[in-house]
């Protein structure tokens with residue numbers, strides 16, 4: 001089911017760069033790196049833990065297809081895959097989405113730790 005006034009439920013097919021029966025991918029409107037993709041469920045689910053197994057598989061399939069497409073298009077050297085669940089964890093759009101973020105050599109001075117560095121304690 002779609003949810004009224006949810007910006008991701010309002011996404012149109014012509015914005016999808018990849019899709020299958022249960023999931024779709026589109027470019028993040030404010031990319032943190034070149035090629036930042038978001039993968040969503042077509043049905044409205046508030047967060048990742050609400051997905052059923054078929055949706056998880058559909059998302060996984062688009063993660064793989066997205067990786068392949070991004071490697072061909074932009075030749076990144078690595079990826080971060082991230083899911084924010086809940087406002088406290090930083091989720092701002094309450095429709096399940098997975099960030100697929102390509103990473104490039106030298107994009108930060110010291111990449112060690114990746115997403116582990118999101119909390120200040122990791123910087124000590």
Ligand code: AMP
Pocket residue numbers: 007027028029030031038083084090091092093094
């Ligand atoms: P999060 O903070 O994990 O909820 O991520 C929400 C993401 O959605 C952010 O990276 C935003 O840049 C992105 N975003 C917000 N609105 C749109 C939109 N209309 N189309 C594409 N991406 C969007």
Ligand code: ZN
Pocket residue numbers: 002003006007008009010043044045094095
């Ligand atoms: Zn929605």
